[in-house]
Amino acid sequence: MEINRMINQSLRHQLSGQLSKYTNVMKGWQYRWFTVDPKTGFLSYYLCDSAAVGDDIAPSPHVLASAPRGQVQLAGAVVYPSDEDSRTFSIACASGDTVKLRANDARARQEWVDGLRAVVESHTKAMDISNSSPLPPRELLAASDAMVSARQALFLTEQCNASLARAIENIECASFTPTDPDLLLLKAISTASTQCLHQCLSLLQRHQEINQPPPPTNETIPIAPVLL
Structure with missing residues (x-):
């Protein structure tokens, strides 16, 4: 099958290595050892040995043999590079969570993005096949209308965000300046x-594509001759 072929191709280039993972505002970026299992479609990460942080050295065998620090299901996810620098990329999971990662350099980031996208594609197609039954026509129409409304709402949100940014940049007030910390935070x-x-809209669009019925074919159905 095509799905098995894609998974076998991914298995030839198994991804593993050290990446920085954004934890939270307080802890910031933390080094973790990441491994991808193309067969199951999981991205797992482990704590790095303190002596190997930043050196891209795998943790000790007993660490890798233990339960991972965390796992990410790649089926239905979206992997995209960040425009803030040449090393950061993110994984928007189908569950709604987003994992922000940083490679050592631009080349390493591209290798991770390409490899993860290959695994995502293979397992998303497998998920599409297992969930091949489409929504009923009435629910499908309602979902389509909701997506149109969501796009319109997002467009208005973008306009409001741009207007807010311009208002802050052009503010003329004795009490505030464009570099006021509260305004910058806002x-x-x-x-x-x-x-x-x-990102949420992208996930919804992906979910809608999965549940769309296949397009009608133009094949003609042969009519059996009528026996008189």
């Missing part, structure tokens, strides 16, 4: 929220 939160909505 601007950053607005931009981040808009980007998050973009």
